[in-house]
Amino acid sequence: MSSQGPRSFKSSRAFLVRSADSGETDRRLSFFTESEGLVHMTAKAALRSRKRFGGSLQKYFLLDVSWTETPGRNAILDSVSLLASYWEIVADWERVRHADYLLELAATMFPQPGPKPKAFRILLAEMKSLAGGEPPPAGARKAEAAFLSVGGWGPDLGECRGCGRPSGTLGKGGASAVRFSLADGRFSCGSCTGAGGISMSLGAVRTWKALQSSSPSLLRRLRIPDRILEELQQVIPRYLELHLGKSFRSLGGIEKG
Ligand SMILES: [Zn+2]
Numbered sequence: 001m002s003s004q005g006p007r008s009f010k011s012s013r014a015f016l017v018r019s020a021d022s023g024e025t026d027r028r029l030s031f032f033t034e035s036e037g038l039v040h041m042t043a044k045a046a047l048r049s050r051k052r053f054g055g056s057l058q059k060y061f062l063l064d065v066s067w068t069e070t071p072g073r074n075a076i077l078d079s080v081s082l083l084a085s086y087w088e089i090v091a092d093w094e095r096v097r098h099a100d101y102l103l104e105l106a107a108t109m110f111p112q113p114g115p116k117p118k119a120f121r122i123l124l125a126e127m128k129s130l131a132g133g134e135p136p137p138a139g140a141r142k143a144e145a146a147f148l149s150v151g152g153w154g155p156d157l158g159e160c161r162g163c164g165r166p167s168g169t170l171g172k173g174g175a176s177a178v179r180f181s182l183a184d185g186r187f188s189c190g191s192c193t194g195a196g197g198i199s200m201s202l203g204a205v206r207t208w209k210a211l212q213s214s215s216p217s218l219l220r221r222l223r224i225p226d227r228i229l230e231e232l233q234q235v236i237p238r239y240l241e242l243h244l245g246k247s248f249r250s251l252g253g254i255e256k257g
Helices: 046-056 087-091 093-109 117-131 136-150 202-211 216-221 226-244 249-256
Strands: 008-022 026-033 037-043 061-069 075-085 177-181 186-188 198-201
Touching: 008 037, 008 093, 008 117, 026 061, 026 093, 026 117, 046 075, 087 093, 087 117, 093 117, 093 136, 117 136, 117 216, 136 202, 136 216, 136 226, 177 202, 198 202, 198 226, 202 216, 202 226
Parallel strands: 037 075
Antiparallel strands: 008 026, 008 061, 026 037, 061 075, 177 186, 177 198
C-alpha cells in the first residue's frame, strides 16, 4: 500500500542521538535537528547505507542531514554530510558520558516537532566545549540551566519570594546564603527565614541566573569556580529531574559514580 500523501523534503543541521539496527537491513536513527527538533528516520538497506553514509553517521559530529517525509510513514534518510567533528570527545570516557547525556537531555526536553534553534545552539556550544577540554561537569550544568530556561522551566531566580528583593541587591550587609525550594523554583533570602529548601550561596544563585541567558558565547566564556560548581551539582540536576519527572540514567551514573 503506497501512501498518496505529499512527500516533503527536509534538511537541517543535526546531531545523531540514537542509532539501532531495524529488521534485516535497515537502521533506525534519531536526530536532534535545528529546524525540526527530534526526528526519527530510517536509513534503508544498511549495507548500501554504510557505503553511502558510512563514516558520517556518528555521534559527536555536526551533520547536515536531508530526509524525506511521507504522511503515515517513517521518515527516510536521504543524505548526510559532515559539517564539523567533535571527535575529541571520544578520547575521554567522562566526555563521552556527558556528551551522551546532553544528547539524551536535548531529545527528552524538546521532543515536540518544530524548530529548536536555541536548544540546538546550546547543544552545539557544549559539544564544542567538551571537545575543547571543558571539564564535563561544568558543561553539563551549563547546558542543563540553559535548556531549562529555554524550555520555560525556570527557576525564577530574580527575587526573593518573601520580600521581593532582587537577587542582584542581596548580600549587602546581610546573609550571603538563601534557601532554594526545588518544588517552587524560588528562593527566600536570609532575612525571610523560610523553613525547608536547600541552602545556596548568592554566588551560586547569580551563576545559575547568568546561565539562564543561554547565550552560547556566554556559556562558552563563563568559568564556574569549583566551590560554586559543587553547589550547582547538588541542585540543578535535582531540580531538572523533579520538574521533568524523569530520572536520567546517564546522569545518575555521573552524580553517584
Ligand atoms: Zn526576602
